[in-house]
Amino acid sequence: MPLLARSTPKKPAPKPALTLVRAEPVLAIVDRNVEARLAGTMLAALPEGALWIERGRALVVADLHLEKSSSFARGGQMLPPYDTRATLARLAALIDEHEPDIVVSLGDAFHDGGGPARMGEEDREALQALLARADWVWVEGNHEGKAAETLGGVARASLKLGTLDLRHEPTGATNEIAGHLHPCAKVFGRGLSVRRRCFAYDGERMVLPAFGALTGGLNLRDRAFAPVFPNGAFALALGKNGVLPIAPERLLAD
Amino acid sequence: MDAGDPPSLPPRFAGWFAQRGWTPRAHQVALVERARAGLSTLLIAPTGAGKTLAGFLPSLIELAPLAEQGARRPHKLHTLYVSPLKALATDVARNLETPVREMGLGARIESRTGDTPPSKRQRQRAYPPDILLTTPEQLCLLIASEHARVFFEDLQAVVIDEIHALAPTKRGDLLALALARLRTWAPEHRRVGLSATVADEEGLAKWLVGLGPSPQRGEGREGGRAGGTASGATAVPSVRPLPLPPPPGAGVILRAPPGAPPIIDVLDSNALIPWAGHTARHAIPEVYDAINRARLALVFVNTRAQAEMTFQELWRVNDENLPIALHHGSLDVAQRRKVEAAMARGDLRAVVCTSTLDLGIDWGDVDLVIQVGAPKGCARLVQRIGRANHRLDEPSRALLAPSNRFEVLECRAAQEAVGEGALDGADARVGGLDCLAQHIMGCACGEPFDADELYAEVISAAPYAALTRAQFGRTLDLVATGGYALRAYDRYRRIVQDLATGRWRPRNPGVAQQHRMNVGAIVESExxxxxxxxxxxxxxxxxxxxxxxxxxxxxxxxxxxxxxxxxxxxxxxxxxxxxxxxxxxxxxxxxxxxxxxARGEQNPSIPSYAGGKFPLSSFLAERVRRLLHEPKRQKQLPSQVRDWIKQQKRRSLVPAPDQMLVETFPRAEKNYLVCYPFEGRLAHQTLGMLITRRLERAGLKPLGFLASEYAVAVWGLEPMGGADFAALFDEDMLGDDLETWLNESTLMKATFAKCAVISGMIERKRPGAERKTGRQVSFSTDLIYDVLKQYQPDHILMQAAFADAGEGYLDLKRLGVLLARIKGAIVHRDLDHVSPFAAPVMLEMGRVPIQGAAEEAILEDAANLIAEAMG
Structure with missing residues (x-):
């Protein structure tokens, strides 16, 4: 892949039709995961949509949006009230598999500040059982703030993990791992298009996919990603059989 | 007619007819008499027979003495007219003005569609016109508005236009439920259904009048109230001389004499008839000649893509610069209006169009209808032919231009069927639970309801006749709390029960407002x-x-x-x-x-959008199968086609009408299995999906399949000639195999999404919600489906989606009939190479996206580049 082909910066950046990554990021497909290097630290993107950081044995998930359905039900749209347990069950399976020392929720753990109070008894107990199994950090999100802290764990505006900066909203800084944007990759082939959640990664920063069962996605080609990944990003798409790295030029806009 | 004992028409009306030099038609008079007796009528009359006037004549007669009371008389809705098209509603309103003006009737006639400004709508609710012309969606909205009963309780008549087009759809479900509601509020009203093409007359009549306690039976109970409706003004004919209670459906049908039979020709092209494809490019010069000989021709095609292509090709040979225009649903409305106006002015010689011109308004003096590509169904063909020549005594002229060899057979079969007056019709529809949910919410918004009373009312609507009380209860729960086993939302109910009366009403005005913004059963694709x-x-x-x-x-x-x-x-x-x-x-x-x-561009990639692609009707399919097997009837076929059938007989076999042929043969390092059920694309797609799974299990390694209107082709690595065909095509595939496949199919998700929107689980519109530019949806219906499938797979909306998928996209009913039909009647030929019948199917390959291409495979393709690059 050519490096730095035409990257003379222009001021009112037009929506790039074909973006080139500045440097080819280091990616390795290891079993079902894709391993990537950021600030000298190896990260493993898991097909379940979580990030595993071996150094520190940290499991990172973003945008759980627990109690999203009940938030909508209050407004009159009766979405299935099973999203919290669906999300927690997937999280529990990951914790069983990886036995992390620390779990980091990268913000928007609840869909709104009232979420923890609305939780059903069964779901609350399930979450508290998980909280007991690792150190737990709630990075604060724009949806819920510190609300999750009432259930256990600690809430932090951001978190430094070795050389990495973990926060909810991406700033575009290097060595940053964030959530908030819910990246989604769209590709076309065989007469059909497929849209799938993905990690967005350009070698210098990463945005995690939303983990919540009912959280929608934002296309990686949307302009909201431009300030974060000025030169485009690889999509590490969540395939059923493993994470699939897709080059920026294969990605379609909505 | 003029010698009838009680004058059929009041003098003013008879005079008006005479003045125009018209004689009232027998069915027009009959409708007046039936209305006088309080009877409902399904009027089946050919186009040009004065159907619309017949529908309104009784109302105008009843209104005439009322209107004489002048402008200060009270505002009471007398007649409600419902049409599937808003343009038709406004057009009919306009057309009614002429007789009303010429007879000096002074009746108040207004239309109400999505385009009507809010101020006018508000005024209409406070001061109803005598006759209101509207669409099913607007009727649902009126029913869901406050004090709806007051608005409707004076209603005397409901006229439903193009009723055959509404009844078999979800819009029809909502309309049938709305009519049941009107029956409760105005038990006396009569109904008139208007249609030119009806296959199942009894079924449609039942749909029109409903099944419940008939209004006549109800009269005794509520006799006092009923008299009050139009009391002061019923001096002349509208007093009801105690009507006889008719059994539902029966005695409702009124057939006008058919017009002159149409003259239908099938284009016997001199050019080589293609083996496959749907463009009819070969026939364009002959189609052009036909246009040139006609005054104004409508050129019907089945898809918008075909419309674009045909239009382009016609202009390529348009040496005389004939004004030929294009009309289809994707075009800008302003553009369509322009074409319609030009038609009406007589400025055009031909219009290439899709089903957008099937129904509704007559824009010009059409004297020829050309159908390019196969008609797919007789009723549709008859409807389209009816667009030509709206004079009863002259035959309509039509020309069918088949685009490939199988379509030649289909056109011929259709020509014969129309000649015999035979029509294909869909089976009566079972009403959707999503529509019922929307209706229940609407009812609550209009007037608090008692659940048992509403249930009795709902099952009086024909599509819901078989609805159980338990199903109704679950649907009510869906409306109130989402219908979940986990009772999480009891405190967020959308409708609540009044403690004193037990009646259901919206929790607050906001919820009702939300509902009104989301009424309707049309869910647009992006x-x-x-x-x-x-x-x-x-x-x-x-x-x-x-x-x-x-x-x-x-x-x-x-x-x-x-x-x-x-x-x-x-x-x-x-x-x-x-x-x-x-x-x-x-x-x-x-x-x-x-x-x-792109000027000068010769070969664009043609749009392949699927708008308006109809499957071959089973009625027509059966006729094609018979035609294939009867050499005598093939004499009229073009020699190329006869020769093709002969070759098939020599190299393989031409199956008897009750048989299904299966051919297996190798070709280019792959092995093929082709079967010919002639059951239409939808049923074939489902069949292809299911037999592929079975072949997979049998270790025959199928790679893919293709479904056409006539055949299913499966290809794979292993020869499939040795398969047990009786087992492969056994009916049990509709059990577990179907369910497993459906559960992972994107089709179910798409169907579920529509149900979720119609039922009100998800709202299309919210007040103040702006259109986000990046279209970041707040939640995805796919995800909702996944969660629900995992935690409550028997949720009522999952059932509704399954029913819809089976009905609309999978054609399960037809597939079931097919599998039963071919039991013990499968004939197999193991061939050395492709047969004449198989060739068209093979040619289709590569043109269509292969069904079943898995999402994962597409993603993996996209990722492969990197994997390769990284070695």
Missing amino acids: MLDVRLAVRPLDRRRLAGGDAGGPRTMLPGRRLGQIEEYFIEGLTPGDSFLFAGEVLRLIAVQNTDALVVR
Whole structure:
């Protein structure tokens, strides 16, 4: 892949039709995961949509949006009230598999500040059982703030993990791992298009996919990603059989 | 007619007819007499027989003495007219003005559609007109508005136009439920259904009048109230001389004498008839000649893609510069209106159109209907032919132009069927639970209801006759709390029960307002605006350089709308046919597809959007099977086609009408299995999906399949000649195999999404919700489906989606009939190479996206490049 082909910066950046990554990021497909290097630290993107950081044995998930359905039900749209347990069950399976020392929720753990109070008894107990199994950090999100802290764990505006900066909203800084944007990759082939959640990664920063069962996605080609990944990003798409790295030029806009 | 004992028409009306030099037609008079007796009527009359006037005549007669009371008389709704098209509603309102003015009737006639300004709608609710012309959606809205009963309780008559087009749809479900509601509020009203083409007359009559306690039976109970409706003004005919209670459906049908039988020709092309394809390109010069000989021709095609292509090809041979126009649903409304006006003025010689011109208004003096490509069903063909020549005594003329060899057979079969007056019709519809949910919410918004009373009312609507009380209860729960086993939302109920009366009402006015914003059963697919790109010239000069470069284009004039998924398949630079022009895609910006005209471009990638693609009707399919087997009837076929059938007989076999032929043969290192059920594309797709799974299990390694209207072809690595065909095509495939496949199919998700919207689980519109540019949806219905499938797979909306998928997209009913039919009647031929019948199917391959291409495979393809690059 050519490096730095035409990257003379222009001021009112037009929506790039074909973006080139500045440097080819280091990616390795290891079993079902894709391993990537950021600030000298190896990260493993898991097909379940979580990030595993071996150094520190940290499991990172973003945008759980627990109690999203009940938030909508209050407004009159009766979405299935099973999203919290669906999300927690997937999280529990990951914790069983990886036995992390620390779990980091990268913000928007609840869909709104009232979420923890609305939780059903069964779901609350399930979450508290998980909280007991690792150190737990709630990075604060724009949806819920510190609300999750009432259930256990600690809430932090951001978190430094070795050389990495973990926060909810991406700033575009290097060595940053964030959530908030819910990246989604769209590709076309065989007469059909497929849209799938993905990690967005350009070698210098990463945005995690939303983990919540009912959280929608934002296309990686949307302009909201431009300030974060000025030169485009690889999509590490969540395939059923493993994470699939897709080059920026294969990605379609909505 | 003029010698009838009690004068059929009041003098004023008889005089009006005479003045115009008309004689009232027998069915028009009959409707007046039936209305006098309080009877409902399904009027089946050919186009041009004065159907609409017949429907309104009784109302006008009843209103005449009322109207004499002058402008200060009370405002009471007398007649409600419902049409599937809003344009038709406004047009009929306009047409009624003439007799009303000429007879000096002074009746108040108004239309109400989505285009009616809110101020007028508000005024209409406070001061109803005598006759209101509207659409099913507006009727649902009226029912869901406050004090709806007051608005409707004086109602005397409901007229439903093009009733055959509404009844078998979800819009029809909502309308049937709305009519049941009106029956409760105005038990006396009579109904009139109007249609030109009806196959199942009894079924439609039942749909029209409903099944419940008939109004006549109800009269005794509520006799006092009923008298009050139009009391002071019923001096002349509208007093009801105690009507006889008719059994539902029966005695409701009134058939006008048919017009002159149409003259239908099948184009016997001199050109080589193609083996496959749907363009009919070979026949264009002959179609053009036919247009040239006619005054105004309607050229019907089945898809918008075909419309674009046919239009383009006609202009390519249009040496005489005949004014030929294009009309289809994706074109900008203004553009369509322009074409309609030009038709009406007589400025055009031909219009290439899709089903957008099937129904409704007559725009011009059409004297020839050309059907390019097979008609797919007789009823549709008859409807389309009816667009030509609206004079009863003269035959309509039609020309069928088949686009391939199988379609020649289909056209011939259709020609015969229309000649015999035989029609194909869909089975009566079972009402959707999603529509019922919407209706229940609407009822609560209009007037608090008692659950048992509403249930009794609902099952009086024909589509819901078989609804159980338990199903109704679950649907009510769906409306109230989402219908979940986990009782999480009891405190957020949308409707609540009044403690004193036990009646259900909305929890608060906001909830009711929300509902009213989301009424209707039409769920649009995502559309993009097609706009001409304009270069911001001035700005460029000012910037004094290449600021932004050539890519900075601004959206200009809107040409129409196109499905998002079609544009997804293009990359900037690709060209396609749209609005009769070759366009080149420049970019997609937000909800706009920016294009420029690609002048001189010869071979655009033709739009393949599927709008209006009908499957072959089972009625017609059966006739094609019979035609194939009877050499005597094949004499009229073009010699090329006869020869093709002969070759098939020699090289393989021509099956008997009750048999199904299965051929297996090798070709180019692959092995093929082709079967010929002739059951239409939808049923074939389902069949293909299911037998592929079975072949997979049998270790025969199928790679893919293709379904056409006539056949299913499966290919794989192993020869399939040795398979147990009786087992392969056994009916049990509709059990577990179907369910496993459906559970992972995107089709179910798409169907579920529609049900979720119609039922009100998800709202299309919210007050103050702006259209987000990046279209970041707040939640995805796919995800909702996944969660629900995992935690409550028997949820009522899952059941509704399954029923819809089976009905609309899988054609399960037809597949079931097919599998039963071919039991013990499968004939197999193991061949050395492809047969004459198989060739067209093989030629279709590569043109259509292969069904069943898995999402994972597409993603993996996209990822492969990297994997390869990284070695």
